[in-house]
Amino acid sequence: MHSPELLKGTLQTIVLKVLKDHGRMYGYEITQRVKELSDDRILLTEGALYPALHKLEAEGMLKTETENIGKRVRKYYSLTPQGRSLVKERVNEFMEFIRTMGNVLQVNLG
Amino acid sequence: MHSPELLKGTLQTIVLKVLKDHGRMYGYEITQRVKELSDDRILLTEGALYPALHKLEAEGMLKTETENIGKRVRKYYSLTPQGRSLVKERVNEFMEFIRTMGNVLQVNLG
DNA sequence: AACAATACATAAGTGAATTATGTATATAAG
DNA sequence: CTTATATACATAATTCACTTATGTATTGTT
Numbered sequence: 001m002h003s004p005e006l007l008k009g010t011l012q013t014i015v016l017k018v019l020k021d022h023g024r025m026y027g028y029e030i031t032q033r034v035k036e037l038s039d040d041r042i043l044l045t046e047g048a049l050y051p052a053l054h055k056l057e058a059e060g061m062l063k064t065e066t067e068n069i070g071k072r073v074r075k076y077y078s079l080t081p082q083g084r085s086l087v088k089e090r091v092n093e094f095m096e097f098i099r100t101m102g103n104v105l106q107v108n109l110g
Numbered sequence: 111m112h113s114p115e116l117l118k119g120t121l122q123t124i125v126l127k128v129l130k131d132h133g134r135m136y137g138y139e140i141t142q143r144v145k146e147l148s149d150d151r152i153l154l155t156e157g158a159l160y161p162a163l164h165k166l167e168a169e170g171m172l173k174t175e176t177e178n179i180g181k182r183v184r185k186y187y188s189l190t191p192q193g194r195s196l197v198k199e200r201v202n203e204f205m206e207f208i209r210t211m212g213n214v215l216q217v218n219l220g
Numbered sequence: 221a222a223c224a225a226t227a228c229a230t231a232a233g234t235g236a237a238t239t240a241t242g243t244a245t246a247t248a249a250g
Numbered sequence: 251c252t253t254a255t256a257t258a259c260a261t262a263a264t265t266c267a268c269t270t271a272t273g274t275a276t277t278g279t280t
Contacts, residue, residue, distance in 0.1 A: 005119025
């Protein structure tokens with residue numbers, strides 16, 4: 001696992017980008033996908049993920065559809081057009097941040 | 111300026127690496143150097159910097175020398191051998207984090 | 221004379237996260 | 251069969267690194 005400090009501020013970016021790349025997903029699925037993509041290095045906690053999803057939905061960035069799987073309920077999230085813009089913004093912001101950090105730390109990233 | 115959320119957790123890494131690259135520096139000098147290296151994108155606040163320096167000193171990562179410049183006092187910080195190890199650790203940690211984020215976000219960083 | 225820059229320091233407040241707790245179904249193992 | 255693990259959601263309490271605010275004082279600029 002990563003020193004979790006560095007992860008701060010990246011949750012929204014991660015959630016949005018994963019949703020963009022994989023389309024319609026439910027919360028638990030997002031945690032598993034991120035775990036897989038990060039080779040077990042990023043383990044999203046439910047206490048962080050669900051509030052983040054609710055917030056993005058309230059802001060109109062995500063829309064939801066509820067599905068019954070057996071007796072269980074699944075809540076699928078997908079990007080709205082607004083959400084699609086936000087992904088680009090957030091990813092660009094992150095890449096810009098990395099470029100800056102590369103200069104400050106004088107290291108070659110990527 | 112960057113969305114400051116992303117900066118969280120990078121302060122120690124920045125301070126240590128800048129001290130490694132430039133040797134003996136005082137607090138205000140560090141803020142100016144980082145501002146310059148980041149092209150005005152990272153502006154360290156005193157409220158964050160000074161406590162961070164004090165903590166690193168208390169942990170034996172930095173040592174200090176006080177100098178009188180006119181009637182003003184300057185506190186110069188430099189890395190201890192332990193501090194030198196920590197820099198490598200922190201920078202490696204950051205690069206590893208970037209690599210992971212590259213995989214999760216499916217983008218080419220650097 | 222007034223303002224900005226230099227130079228340190230610490231206390232109060234914020235907010236995104238962790239940790240803890242709760243509910244419930246499905247499946248594998250023993 | 252019953253216990254543990256995985257699936258699936260949700261929210262409240264707490265933490266802690268940071269921002270913001272405040273304080274002191276010297277030096278350089280307009």
